[in-house]
Amino acid sequence: MDHPKTGSVAGKAFKAAFPMTLPILAGFLFLGISYGFLMTSKGFPIIYPLAMSALIFAGSMEFVTVDLLLSTFNPLGALALTLMVNARHLFYGLAMLPRFRGTGWKKPYLIFGMCDETFALVSSNKEPPGVDRGWFMFFITLLNQAYWVGGATAGAVLGNLARFDARGLEFVLTSMFTVLFADQWLKTRTHFPAVIGLASSLICLLVFGADHFIIPSMVLIVVVFAIADRTLWKRQGNLYGSDRREVGA
Template sequence: MSPTSAWKEAGKLTLPVMFGYLPLGAAYGILAVEVGMPWWAALLMSLIIYAGAGQFLAVALLAAGAGLMELAVATLMLNSRHLFYGLSLLKRFQGAGWRKPYLIFALTDETYSLITTLPTEHGNDHGLAFRVSLLNQIWWVLGTIAGVLAGTTLAFNSQGIEFALTALFIVLTLEQARRLRRWLPFAIALFTGLGGVLLLPDRHLLLGAIGAASLILLFHYRLGRDRETTP
């Protein structure tokens, strides 16, 4: 496959993310400028941090006058879900060579969703995974640039614009469900998510739901192994 065809293929795969990241990155850029962050700092965060929801959280905490320690702890708690992402990609990233550091750095929720649902004929195609990851960050950075430009030149009410993140998660979840055609992971996610909303305080909701879902999946895996070994 020629380099041009390879990038075109990656571009087609990242189209759903592009339609989410451009407005979402713009929303982040606008909010960053509105709370008094310099435009270059907002753009630099998208280049060297690239954390999506973590950047929204950082903007909100900085606007509230939070210290660096509070910001670090809150970001760690929010992005701790990436520990589970990384564990599930240990084998897939083996042999990635010079691409591996960037694949780890650029592993957002949306990129994880795309990489783990690549067509089976690609297998562990590290080149394709790298192109998908890079294009996704490019969409985010372009959205950020549009947002900081709009925030510095236009005046409008941006209330509710952050809902783009939730909308993107919904689209990617539906896409994964359509491709995988396995109901159990999504049923577990729904059950633990609703349980977290009903039983846990907001600050513990994400970790509690992820932890509960992981325990249920591990129990299901162990149960399946026991059935296989039972004569």
């Protein structure tokens, strides 16, 4: 009895969600294909990029996992690195708790499928009038993941069919983060976080070497941010409490 009604609700939500995900489609297909090419160039069968893109679904971490799978078995190091790389998702989850409330069985998948791009779309776009919120967010999440899985699988298939020199392809992750860094640098007024990140990474690179600097640098960045944030709040509290004219200036 409820199936036609459910199908109608889901269909309206799909029609509203699909156009919003088209910009993500272009980016995810390109990066996904690059990831699939990278995996096959390292000797992994097609099932690896297919399964990893579907089950991990964390683009930057999937690129990093390629080297983790090829290096010495270190589960604690992999766990720490994963937590550091994806720590921002903790804040995504907290911010989305009100939006996910009342979505029923869709909620676990909405939590699992929360990536940067999906968070940006879901948090900044309210469902159109007459469209179910849960289904709307569900299809945005599902479509974005489908684009990424499809791109990674296509890249793996093409990588097996078209043999070519794939040396340097792993630089795609470095180039992606370089573009993101440059974009954030140009869009923000204060460059304090970027400088802290660069300085911490450089210090740890010199101290720990190129093979072991990532985790220490991320720990150092978190510590510096925590200290800086606490100091800033104290300073602002003192300013507001003692001399408001200085704040106004």
